[in-house]
Amino acid sequence: MSTPISYFLVLSSILFAIGTVGVLVRKNALVIFMSVELQLNAVNLTLVAFSRMHNSLDGQVIAFFSMVVAAAEVVVGLAIIVSVYRRIRSINVDDAEALRG
Amino acid sequence: MHADLILFWVFAPLSIASGIAMLLMRNAVHAALFLIVNFFCLAIFYLILGAPFLFAVQIIVYAGAIMVLFLFVIMLLGVDGREDLRERRLTAQRPLAIALGVAFVLEVFFAVRASIGFSRYAPAGFDKVNEGGNTRALARVLFHKYFFPFEVTSILLIIAAIAVMVLAQRKARAVTQAEMEAHNAALEPAGPRPVA
Numbered sequence: 001m002s003t004p005i006s007y008f009l010v011l012s013s014i015l016f017a018i019g020t021v022g023v024l025v026r027k028n029a030l031v032i033f034m035s036v037e038l039q040l041n042a043v044n045l046t047l048v049a050f051s052r053m054h055n056s057l058d059g060q061v062i063a064f065f066s067m068v069v070a071a072a073e074v075v076v077g078l079a080i081i082v083s084v085y086r087r088i089r090s091i092n093v094d095d096a097e098a099l100r101g
Numbered sequence: 102m103h104a105d106l107i108l109f110w111v112f113a114p115l116s117i118a119s120g121i122a123m124l125l126m127r128n129a130v131h132a133a134l135f136l137i138v139n140f141f142c143l144a145i146f147y148l149i150l151g152a153p154f155l156f157a158v159q160i161i162v163y164a165g166a167i168m169v170l171f172l173f174v175i176m177l178l179g180v181d182g183r184e185d186l187r188e189r190r191l192t193a194q195r196p197l198a199i200a201l202g203v204a205f206v207l208e209v210f211f212a213v214r215a216s217i218g219f220s221r222y223a224p225a226g227f228d229k230v231n232e233g234g235n236t237r238a239l240a241r242v243l244f245h246k247y248f249f250p251f252e253v254t255s256i257l258l259i260i261a262a263i264a265v266m267v268l269a270q271r272k273a274r275a276v277t278q279a280e281m282e283a284h285n286a287a288l289e290p291a292g293p294r295p296v297a
Binding site for chain 1: 103105106109113116117120121123124126129132133136139140143146147149150151152154155158159162163166167170171174175177178194195197198199201202203205206208209210213214217218219220221222223224226227230231238239242243246247250251254257258260261262264265268269271
């Protein structure tokens with residue numbers, strides 16, 4: 001393999017930063033959630049890159065677990081978005097500003 | 102120039118471009134489609150890094166299941182193309198967010214340069230780690246060293262399934278008088294209309 005490992009680390013930091021900016025800037029709850037997914041994937045890429053660098057499969061197993069947790073998280077998060085939408089008829093996060101249900 | 106370096110330089114700009122495009126899309130469906138492109142690029146990187154099992158899982162779970170779930174929810178809630186981007190709470194939230202993102206990238210860049218440097222290649226001998234195929238090697242690690250966490254994830258998935266059912270059910274509520282009348286009116290047999 002002739003690609004330096006650090007290229008993958010910098011690339012994943014760029015993807016993570018894009019995800020962070022997405023979470024902070026966008027107002028649509030669904031797009032914010034997609035940005036969180038992008039962040040999770042960026043971290044997975046780091047894990048796999050380090051797994052390759054250390055000649056060990058532990059990083060890949062952790063990335064696999066992170067995918068499982070991400071799947072569970074997406075399911076619960078989307079259910080929360082749907083139930084918030086039922087109540088306030090909007091998925092703009094600025095509309096959900098009252099703490100009472 | 103080796104094949105993996107070419108693949109990297111083809112797919113790295115593509116993944117960054119699709120991430121930024123996801124950020125800029127007003128329409129949630131377009132954002133989801135660009136995210137799928139991004140996930141495919143990441144799957145290619147897993148392949149370059151010697152993780153063909155994660156390549157398959159990435160495409161099946163992320164690009165397949167999770168994004169279909171996203172698109173399904175978008176369909177359920179309806180697409181609102183006019184996202185309100187006014188900053189109501191924090192003024193200058195957007196420039197601050199972009200500055201934070203740039204600062205993060207620079208931080209990682211300098212940290213990587215200071216620690217492992219840009220000319221460190223992956224060591225040889227990964228084939229020996231992947232002996233008998235990546236999936237088999239991964240299973241060996243997963244079912245020995247990480248067996249307990251693996252079992253815990255099954256509990257996590259069951260909890261998630263139950264949580265979704267609890268969250269998604271509609272609360273039974275009292276039927277109002279007006280709703281009852283409308284319901285009865287709809288059920289009334291359409292008999293001969295009285296002559297006006």
